[in-house]
Amino acid sequence: MEKLIFFFSLLLLILSPVLVSGDCTCDTEENKGVNSKHEALMYKIGAIASILLGGAVGVCIPVLGKRFPALRPENDIFFMVKAFAAGVILSTGFIHILPDAFEQLTSPCLNQSLWGDFPFAGFVAMVSAIGTLMIDTFATSYFRRSYFNKAKPVNSDEENGEVHVHTHATHGHSHGSSAIVAGGGESEVIRHRVISQVLELGIVVHSIIIGISLGASVSPNVIKPLFTALTFHQFFEGMGLGGCITQARFKSRAVVVMALFFSLTTPVGIAIGIGITNVYDENSPTALIVEGVLDSAAAGILIYMSLVDLLAADFMTPRIQGNLRLQIGAHISLLLGAGCMSVLAKWA
Structure with missing residues (x-):
């Protein structure tokens, strides 16, 4: 799964400069002059450092x-x-990404006879959510079967009608693997591993897009509010992903790789945007279609993951159901998270 995430994201990074090119008759961002471009570049460099730090800390x-x-x-x-x-994460999908996708796929720069008569953004988000469910189900089933095949009995003796089963424990595993316990504990860990990897995939897709958009902008007035808003954006998303990674009990090396991958995605996207500033046209049909489809897909992934794998999975557990104080606190915390991220939509 990690290799799949890496390959998919690397492919997006490679293809992004090509995919966003195209012709469009709509108005583009005005040329603000050399001084304005230099000022914008300084903000972009600052944004790379700030967003990298915010994501890493989160x-x-x-x-x-x-x-x-x-x-x-x-x-x-x-x-x-x-x-x-x-x-x-839920607010990111509903408030930040999905509205942008609708705006991009209903833009007057696109052929309205093709794109204006059908809600493609909602359709892609729905298909993406269903696809995430399928990946979630099949991946969990596959890894669970693989785990039990590796842990199957290596020796069994029947004595006096009793079966004595001896299993072996593999030494040298990480703390996470050794912490897997019987009675369904191993299934829970496998589940969290699938959740964390699929969630990172959805976040990465969106992070690449917003990074390229910020890096390609030549207006300091556009970049300034995004500077702070995206830093908090990455910080909060990082907290959600970090929580899933913790429960997945990965080996230390895998934890470092996933944390670095998340932290670097948006800064790398900004760097790509800086590199294609002179050829990037955010209002070109190709750019609008690619960004709109990817935003819709990312929204579907994040909405599904936040509601099903993060919220429902925790809120319906006996631990929260049997503790009214914890239940109220968790709901308040949920509302605060969604509210804080929704407020950031004013700037990002």
Whole structure:
């Protein structure tokens, strides 16, 4: 799954400069002159550093729960943080990405007889959510079968009508693998691993798009508000992803790779945008279609993941259902996360 995520994202990074080219008769952003472009470049460089730091800190907070007992998955505070982050991700899908997709795919720059008579953004988001469900189901089933095949009995003896089963434990595994316990614990870990990887895929798709859009802009007035808004955006999304990574109990190397991959995606997108500034036309039909379809797909993934794999999976557990105080706190945290991210939509 990690290889699939890496390949898909690398392919997007390679193809993005090509896909966004095209002709369009709509008005484009006015040329503000050399000084304005230089000022915009300075903001872009600052945005790369700020967003990189914000994303890295956000994704590392839950991961560092191993060192800070209050942030460990078994503690109530972790549930509160995860609910907040899930609200952020849900708001990102509904408030930030999906409206942009509708705007892009209904733009007057596109052939209205083809794109204006059908809600393609909603359709792609729906198909994306269904596709995520299918991947979620098949991947979980596949890894679960693989795990049980590896852990199947290596020796069995029948004595006096009793079956004695001996299994082997593989030494040298990470803390995460050794922490998998019987009674369904291994299935829960496998589930969290699939969730974290699919969630990262959805976040990465959106991060590439917003990074390229910011990097290709030549207007300081557009970049200034995005500077701070996207930093908080990445910080909150990182918290949600970091919580899933923590519960997945990956090996340390996999945790580092996933955290770095998330942290670097938007800055790399900004760098690509800077490189294609002179040839990028955000109002070209090709750019609008590619961005609109990818935004719709990302929205479907994030909405499904936040509602099904993050919120429902936690809120319906006996632990929260049996603790009214924790239940109320988790709902308040969810509303705060969704509310804070919704407010950022004013600038990003």
